[in-house]
Each structure stands twice: as structure tokens, then as C-alpha cells.
Amino acid sequence: MRPIDDRECARVFLDALAEGTALDLRGSGSKAAAGRPILAQASVSTRGMRGVTLYEPTEMVMSARAGTLLTQIEQDLANRRQMLAFEPVDLANVCGGDAKETTIGSVFATNASGARRILAGAARDHLLGLNGVNGRGEIFKAGGRVMKNVTGVDLCRGLSGSWGTLALITQVTFKVMPVPAETCSLVLLGLADEFAVQALSASLGTPYEVSGAAHVQGSLVKRLWHEGLREQGEAITAIRLENFPKSIAYRKERLKEALKVYGEVYELEHDNSLAFWGEIGQLSPLQDSTAPLWRISTKPTLGAKLVAALGTYMQCHAYYDWGGGLIWVEVPATSDAGAADIRRVVAMHGGHATLIRAPAEVRGAVDVFQPLEPGVEAITRRLKAAFDPHGLLNPGRMYAQF
Amino acid sequence: MSVVLPEPDQRIVRRRDAIVADLRKLVGPGVIISDADGRRAFETDALTAYRRMPLAVALPTSTEEVSRLLAYCHRHGIKVVARGAGTSLSGGALPAEDALVIGVSRMNRVLEIDYHSRVARLEVGITNLAISEAVKAGGFFYAPDPSSQLACTLAGNIGMNSGGAHCLRYGVTTNNVLGVKMVLMDGEVVEIGGAHLDAPGYDLLGLVIGSEGQFGIVTEATVRILRAAEGARPMLMGFNSPEAAGKCVAAIIGAGIIPVAIEYMDKPAIHVCEAFAKAGYPMDVEALLIIEVEGSEEEIAYLLEVITSLAEPFNPTSMRVSRSAEESAAIWKGRKSAFGAIGRVADYLCMDGTIPLGKLGQVLVSIGQIGDGYGLKVANIFHAGDGNLHPLILYNANDPDEAERAEQAGADILELCVKVGGCLTGEHGVGIEKRDLMRVQYTESDLLQQMRVKTVFDPAWLLNPHKVFPLDGREAAYEALPDAAE
Numbered sequence: 001m002r003p004i005d006d007r008e009c010a011r012v013f014l015d016a017l018a019e020g021t022a023l024d025l026r027g028s029g030s031k032a033a034a035g036r037p038i039l040a041q042a043s044v045s046t047r048g049m050r051g052v053t054l055y056e057p058t059e060m061v062m063s064a065r066a067g068t069l070l071t072q073i074e075q076d077l078a079n080r081r082q083m084l085a086f087e088p089v090d091l092a093n094v095c096g097g098d099a100k101e102t103t104i105g106s107v108f109a110t111n112a113s114g115a116r117r118i119l120a121g122a123a124r125d126h127l128l129g130l131n132g133v134n135g136r137g138e139i140f141k142a143g144g145r146v147m148k149n150v151t152g153v154d155l156c157r158g159l160s161g162s163w164g165t166l167a168l169i170t171q172v173t174f175k176v177m178p179v180p181a182e183t184c185s186l187v188l189l190g191l192a193d194e195f196a197v198q199a200l201s202a203s204l205g206t207p208y209e210v211s212g213a214a215h216v217q218g219s220l221v222k223r224l225w226h227e228g229l230r231e232q233g234e235a236i237t238a239i240r241l242e243n244f245p246k247s248i249a250y251r252k253e254r255l256k257e258a259l260k261v262y263g264e265v266y267e268l269e270h271d272n273s274l275a276f277w278g279e280i281g282q283l284s285p286l287q288d289s290t291a292p293l294w295r296i297s298t299k300p301t302l303g304a305k306l307v308a309a310l311g312t313y314m315q316c317h318a319y320y321d322w323g324g325g326l327i328w329v330e331v332p333a334t335s336d337a338g339a340a341d342i343r344r345v346v347a348m349h350g351g352h353a354t355l356i357r358a359p360a361e362v363r364g365a366v367d368v369f370q371p372l373e374p375g376v377e378a379i380t381r382r383l384k385a386a387f388d389p390h391g392l393l394n395p396g397r398m399y400a401q402f
Numbered sequence: 403m404s405v406v407l408p409e410p411d412q413r414i415v416r417r418r419d420a421i422v423a424d425l426r427k428l429v430g431p432g433v434i435i436s437d438a439d440g441r442r443a444f445e446t447d448a449l450t451a452y453r454r455m456p457l458a459v460a461l462p463t464s465t466e467e468v469s470r471l472l473a474y475c476h477r478h479g480i481k482v483v484a485r486g487a488g489t490s491l492s493g494g495a496l497p498a499e500d501a502l503v504i505g506v507s508r509m510n511r512v513l514e515i516d517y518h519s520r521v522a523r524l525e526v527g528i529t530n531l532a533i534s535e536a537v538k539a540g541g542f543f544y545a546p547d548p549s550s551q552l553a554c555t556l557a558g559n560i561g562m563n564s565g566g567a568h569c570l571r572y573g574v575t576t577n578n579v580l581g582v583k584m585v586l587m588d589g590e591v592v593e594i595g596g597a598h599l600d601a602p603g604y605d606l607l608g609l610v611i612g613s614e615g616q617f618g619i620v621t622e623a624t625v626r627i628l629r630a631a632e633g634a635r636p637m638l639m640g641f642n643s644p645e646a647a648g649k650c651v652a653a654i655i656g657a658g659i660i661p662v663a664i665e666y667m668d669k670p671a672i673h674v675c676e677a678f679a680k681a682g683y684p685m686d687v688e689a690l691l692i693i694e695v696e697g698s699e700e701e702i703a704y705l706l707e708v709i710t711s712l713a714e715p716f717n718p719t720s721m722r723v724s725r726s727a728e729e730s731a732a733i734w735k736g737r738k739s740a741f742g743a744i745g746r747v748a749d750y751l752c753m754d755g756t757i758p759l760g761k762l763g764q765v766l767v768s769i770g771q772i773g774d775g776y777g778l779k780v781a782n783i784f785h786a787g788d789g790n791l792h793p794l795i796l797y798n799a800n801d802p803d804e805a806e807r808a809e810q811a812g813a814d815i816l817e818l819c820v821k822v823g824g825c826l827t828g829e830h831g832v833g834i835e836k837r838d839l840m841r842v843q844y845t846e847s848d849l850l851q852q853m854r855v856k857t858v859f860d861p862a863w864l865l866n867p868h869k870v871f872p873l874d875g876r877e878a879a880y881e882a883l884p885d886a887a888e
Contacts, residue, residue, distance in 0.1 A: 058656040142851075152832060155855070157576060157607075157608020157611075178660065246700065247704075300520075323520075350598075373592070375593075380603055
């Protein structure tokens with residue numbers, strides 16, 4: 001079903017409630033193969049609700065109906081030299097979906113934040129307002145179109161990253177930012193993970209507003225599309241600067257100086273830097289594979305230790321983003337996609353893990369999202385009930401029990 | 403005053419002595435304050451027009467004590483008002499005669515600083531400025547900087563999702579807190595988030611921050627700390643009209659330059675602040691912008707040059723770049739002490755609406771008219787980059803009629819903010835002050851959804867009662883959630 005506005009969504013939900021049919025909520029379904037398989041009889045798409053409804057470049061704000069394609073939004077913004085500063089990373093690329101079809105609603109529903117999250121914040125930090133329909137078929141709005149708003153409970157944050165299990169988001173209003181005039185990246189080659197994370201921490205501890213801090217293990221460098229980088233064949237540690245040209249010229253020299261204790265520092269100038277971070281944004285080294293893929297979030301300085309500990313249980317290919325705090329790990333295919341060992345190692349180090357890619361039967365059998373502590377789980381269950389008491393929306397998508 | 407506070411529950415008030423005796427057994431010596439003089443120190447916050455003597459006050463020293471106190475209050479149906487430093491401008495920490503005030507000001511330790519992961523873990527009774535002071539040695543700072551940062555606590559900042567002059571660049575509290583330890587009303591202690599940049603599951607942290615003490619009592623938090631810029635410098639720009647200043651801000655942002663702060667003051671505000679801080683503000687202008695940029699010497703010089711040339715088409719009547727650290731400090735002192743400075747010349751109500759920047763000129767004209775209509779002067783201070791407007795309505799608190807008119811003028815101004823596409827509060831919170839205006843911004847259905855979330859965290863509605871949501875219509879939130887009232 002493709003409702004065309006809030007009211008029609010509400011009607012569809014009320015009908016489904018009356019008939020007792022659960023619903024699979026989606027944009028274009030580009031991430032349908034991520035998360036737990038949904039146990040629903042019918043699907044509702046936001047693709048009937050499209051179009052940018054407000055764009056004020058000088059107020060750094062845009063509103064769009066949820067089914068608007070991300071590509072269109074990015075094009076409209078680029079025309080005014082603006083962008084989504086959180087640099088949405090698209091899971092569709094690694095779970096068999098079509099990233100060209102990704103909708104803006106799904107970006108916020110999955111809180112999909114990319115490399116620039118360390119400087120500019122996550123998707124949830126950029127969401128200013130939304131309209132939605134909850135699992136009772138009630139239409140509501142939250143937030144607004146202004147940058148600062150503490151009027152009442154912050155439902156925008158509450159719905160970010162809820163994967164369509166609380167409400168269907170029908171329109172979003174978000175903050176946009178100017179495109180930096182110049183960019184470049186500094187690169188170190190062949191560093192062991194532990195040293196690489198140290199180099200990233202050192203960079204992020206400078207006043208130079210590092211906007212990307214990633215480390216790709218050698219085995220994944222070999223899968224990069226960029227020929228020059230791929231041919232390096234060894235681990236790449238990359239640090240991105242973005243600013244006006246004069247600033248870049250100054251900052252890169254200072255940063256090179258700070259990084260030289262870690263090895264020879266190379267430079268990716270504008271185009272190559274854009275190409276590299278473009279690949280990171282599309283998760284390029286993880287695309288052409290069907291091996292199970294995990295996304296692990298931890299304290300940055302623990303990232304390398306965590307991956308080393310995982311390595312004692314299984315052969316894994318990892319790359320680190322967010323200065324070491326976000327780790328994408330590809331592991332060998334097993335009946336549980338490595339879940340038991342990964343959960344244990346993550347519990348020892350702190351943080352949480354999400355299974356991003358695995359066959360549907362595996363995703364149906366293991367916890368895809370991090371199991372919650374009992375106190376937090378109780379709140380989570382009640383929150384679900386507060387929005388969707390009858391379990392109408394995306395049942396089972398995040399947690400098997402509700 | 404016009405905000406109605408319900409009659410206290412006499413069953414609780416009558417049992418005060420017995421309750422106080424019970425509470426004393428739960429916590430260490432000196433934690434419970436029950437004498438009238440001691441309680442009076444907590445009878446109001448920075449919205450001083452409203453005062454209520456609390457049932458008792460607890461100043462616990464640990465999460466365990468907070469947990470025991472809440473569990474007791476939960477069992478006995480006693481309401482609880484959480485308090486940081488009591489600097490709320492919206493009455494967020496206003497007590498009630500039948501409620502226990504739990505203040506976290508004694509829990510103010512720095513627990514851990516990790517420069518490599520760029521996080522700090524703190525007890526939330528620490529003041530906002532003390533966080534930055536604690537990490538200064540490493541060259542870092544904590545970004546949100548409300549004007550009351552010398553006094554206000556991280557606890558209050560989390561409760562109200564506080565902002566500040568520099569949040570145009572660095573975001574508000576919710577963008578800078580990664581995890582909290584929180585005690586729920588029944589005494590259960592939960593950890594939400596941590597030292598990582600995103601939390602698993604639903605964004606409970608996002609719901610808790612800004613929940614105005616209605617979801618639980620946060621006792622510890624992990625915050626992001628940022629490396630400070632090499633340098634910072636403000637410049638002053640004076641204009642003949644608010645419209646010109648507003649258009650200048652739009653031009654700067656439209657050109658892709660995001661200064662760390664763009665502050666706006668109108669003529670009345672300039673005069674009072676200048677008299678107080680001797681910052682060298684131009685006195686003959688209608689509108690003043692303080693624009694601050696950061697970076698190395700060369701970067702600062704370049705940015706200010708670009709900003710200057712972007713401003714030229716709007717005919718600034720004066721432009722001055724700070725030439726020294728002392729001058730910069732004076733410029734900011736004038737702005738940050740604006741509320742205090744205005745408080746020296748008159749009583750005032752500080753409004754906190756947010757508007758789309760493009761409406762600035764129109765809104766300021768209307769605010770002037772609203773003030774005239776009630777026979778009151780209004781001074782305006784504005785975080786121009788992010789649209790957060792602070793009209794200060796000057797009045798005489800000893801004149802009940804004038805106080806009443808000031809409140810009405812404030813309500814009219816906030817309704818105006820909503821009408822032009824903004825909101826009731828940008829950083830001060832709803833508290834009791836804007837409670838009865840919530841329907842101006844939200845429909846019943848919007849409010850009901852918010853109240854249901856409140857019920858998720860506090861099923862019996864014991865935490866910070868009488869705030870945020872209009873008093874009528876709350877029943878729907880209980881009825882809608884049969885499961886929650888376990």
C-alpha cells in the first residue's frame with residue numbers, strides 16, 4: 001500500500017488494526033534485508049509521499065516528505081552548495097538493496113550516520129521535526145523547523161533509529177550545512193590497528209576539526225574501488241580535513257607534523273580524498289561479499305583491542321570509523337554468524353553490536369540488535385507499547401519478543 | 403500570578419514529621435533538610451515570582467542514596483522535584499508543599515577524563531563551567547555554555563537540554579551527552595548509553611535529555627569533550643535596523659560560513675549591558691551583532707575579512723574587531739551578564755521563543771507593539787544564528803498589575819513565535835511558565851503522545867508534577883497505557 005498523506009496512513013493503520021493484520025513499514029525497501037525479518041501480512045510504503053516541502057538555505061533547514069529519495073535531496077542541496085553534514089551511510093549497499101532508492105525517511109528511521117558523525121553529529125542530531133502516524137492510527141507531530149527547540153518531550157530523538165517500530169514517519173525537517181570549500185586527507189600506510197587508532201585519537205585531539213578518521217585493514221584495502229589506494233595493498237589510516245583552502249593548507253602541515261611519529265604521512269588531495277570518503281560512505285570494501293557483517297560501537301580507544309580479541313575466535317576483516325569507535329567487521333559464515341563470540345567479546349570490552357548482513361534464517365534466529373539490560377529492556381517494551389500497543393508496526397524487526 | 407498550582411495533598415503534608423523521620427533513616431547524616439529556614443532556600447528557582455515551601459529537601463551524596471529516597475517516595479506516593487542549582491528560568495525546579503526536593507549539588511565529582519576517547523564521566527551536580535575547567539589542562543572544553551554556566555549544573559542542563567551562545571556550532575546538551583546513569587521513580591538504577599557515539603536500541607537518551615526531571619533523576623553522565631580551537635575572536639557590527647542585521651546573518655550563513663556564535667542585541671539591551679560591562683558596544687545603533695570565529699591567527703583574520711565584506715551591502719554603521727583577549731572577554735562579559743545587568747535596572751521576565759531567522763524583523767516590530775500595548779518596555783537578546791530569541795520584559799515586581807501584564811505580554815510574544823513557525827522555548831524549558839501555552843504549539847494528539855512517553859518512565863506521575871503538560875487532559879495518558887501502571 002502506498003498512502004499519499006498522513007490521513008490515508010491513519011486509515012490504513014486503523015483498517016489493519018480492525019483486521020488484526022500486522023504491517024511492514026518501509027520506504028522503498030532498500031534495507032529490507034537488514035534487521036530481523038518482519039512478521040507482517042501487508043506492507044506500507046512511504047513512496048506515495050514525496051517531495052521537498054521547504055528549503056531555506058540561509059536558515060539551514062529543509063523539510064521533505066518521507067518517501068523523497070535521498071539522491072534527490074542531496075542533489076537539491078548540492079545545487080545550493082549545502083549537504084547533510086552527518087553524511088548518511090547507506091546499509092542498502094551491504095545488504096543487497098538498491099541504494100539509489102533509499103528514502104530520506106529511512107535515513108532518520110535508522111539513524112544512518114557516516115564518517116563526519118565525529119565532528120558534525122549523527123542523523124538524530126540533525127532532525128528538527130517530524131510528522132508521523134503511530135500504531136493506534138493517530139497523527140502527531142514533534143519538534144518543528146527551528147534549530148533550537150526544547151518544547152516538551154523530544155520525540156524526534158525518540159523516533160530516530162527506531163526502525164519503523166514505533167510510528168511511520170511521514171515527513172521530516174532537518175538541519176543542513178554548507179559544503180566545505182576544500183578538503184584533503186592525510187594517510188598513513190601499514191599501521192597495526194592499535195597504532196592506527198592511536199594516530200586517529202591524536203588527530204582528533206588537535207584543534208583542526210578532523211571530520212573523518214578511519215582505518216581500513218589491508219585485507220579490505222584490496223577491495224577498494226580506487227585503484228591507487230587498492231594497489232597499496234596494506235592497511236590505510238586516513239584523516240580528513242575540510243575547510244576553506246587557506247585553512248586546509250595550514251592545518252594539514254600542522255597535522256602532518258603531529259602524525260609523523262606514526263610513519264610517513266601521505267596526502268590525498270581534493271578529488272582523491274572525496275573518492276576515498278565516498279567509498280567509506282558506501283561501505284565499498286564490504287559490498288561484494290555475502291559473509292556476515294557486524295557493526296560494533298565502542299569506546300574509541302577500545303576498538304583495536306576488541307577486534308584483536310575477536311580475532312582469537314574467528315578470522316575477521318575490519319575497518320574502523322569514528323576514530324576507532326565504530327567498527328565494521330566481516331566474519332566467516334556460521335550458523336549464528338559469530339553472534340555468541342561477538343556478544344561475549346563486546347560484553348567484555350563495552351559497547352554494542354548489530355548484525356547487519358546475514359541470511360534471513362540466521363537473522364531470524366539470533367539477536368540482530370544488541371540484547372538490552374533488563375532495566376532498559378523494560379523501558380523499551382513500555383515505549384513500544386506507548387506508540388504501538390497492539391504490535392501493528394514492523395513486529396519483530398528489532399526484537400523477537402515485541 | 404496566573405499559573406495555577408494545585409492544592410497540596412494534605413494526607414502527605416500532615417505526615418511530614420513521620421516522613422522526614424523515615425527519610426533520615428535511609429541516608430547519611432546531614433542529607434535531609436527539614437527546618438523551615440533550610441527549606442526556604444529551596445522554595446523557588448530563577449523564576450522567582452513563584453515560591454512554594456517544599457515538604458523536605460534531600461541533598462544525597464550517592465546514586466544509592468538517590469535510589470533509596472526514590473524507592474521510599476514511590477512506595478508512599480510522595481511527589482519528587484529534582485533540582486540542580488535552581489537556575490531554571492521557567493520554574494522547572496519549583497517545589498511543592500507535598501513534594502520532596504532531591505538536589506544533586508553535592509554529587510559533583512569528576513569520575514574519569516579520557517582525552518584519547520574524548521569523553522569525561524561526571525557526577526551531574528558539577529557546574530557546567532567546572533567541566534570545562536576540569537579538562538582545560540588537556541586543552542579541551544565542554545561545549546554547551548548557557549549564560550548561567552558558572553552556577554548551573556550538568557544535571558539541570560540535562561533536564562532542560564540547555565544550549566548557550568556557542569551551540570550554533572557545537573550543538574546543545576543532547577548533542578554532547580553520550581550516556582547517563584539514572585534512577586527511576588521506583589528506585590531502579592539504569593545505565594543508558596555509554597562512552598560510545600551511539601547507544602543500542604531506542605534513543606532513550608534523547609528522550610531523557612530535556613525531560614525536565616519528569617523521567618528519572620540522573621546522577622552521572624558521560625559527555626563529549628572537544629579540543630579547544632587555537633584561538634577565538636569576536637567582532638562587533640552595528641546596524642540601523644533589525645532587518646539589516648537579520649539579512650546580514652542570512653548572508654553570512656548563505657555564503658557557507660558558520661561562525662561559532664552570532665549574537666544579537668537591540669538598543670535597550672545594548673545600553674544596559676554597556677553600562678554594566680563597559681564592553682565598548684556602539685551606543686547609537688538599533689541592532690548589534692557579536693560574531694565570533696575560531697582558528698589560528700591567520701584563519702581568524704581571513705574569516706573576519708570575509709564576514710566583513712559579506713556585511714557591507716547591509717550598511718553596518720560600525721564595525722570593530724576585538725584587538726585583545728581582554729577586549730574579547732569584555733565583549734562576552736557584556737553579553738553573558740545581560741540578564742544580570744538588566745536585573746539591576748528592573749525586574750524582568752525572560753522569554754525564550756525560537757523563530758525562523760527570516761522573520762526576525764517582523765517579529766521584533768510585533769514584540770515592540772505587544773510591549774507598547776501592555777505599557778511595558780522590552781529588550782531583546784537573540785542567538786541569531788539559530789533563531790533563539792530572548793525578549794526581556796521589564797516590569798516592577800512590586801506592582802501586581804504590572805506583573806500580571808508582563809506575564810500576558812510574555813504569553814503573547816510566545817504565541818507570536820509559534821505563529822511565525824517557531825516554538826515556545828529554545829533552551830529554557832517549559833516548566834510551569836509555559837505549561838499552559840503548550841496547546842498553542844501542539845495538538846491534543848501531539849501532547850498525548852508526549853505524555854504517554856512520560857508515563858513510560860514515571861507511571862504514577864510522581865516526578866516533577868504540575869510542570870510541562872497542561873493540568874487538564876493528563877488522564878488520557880494513563881488510560882491509554884494500561885500496561886504501564888504495573
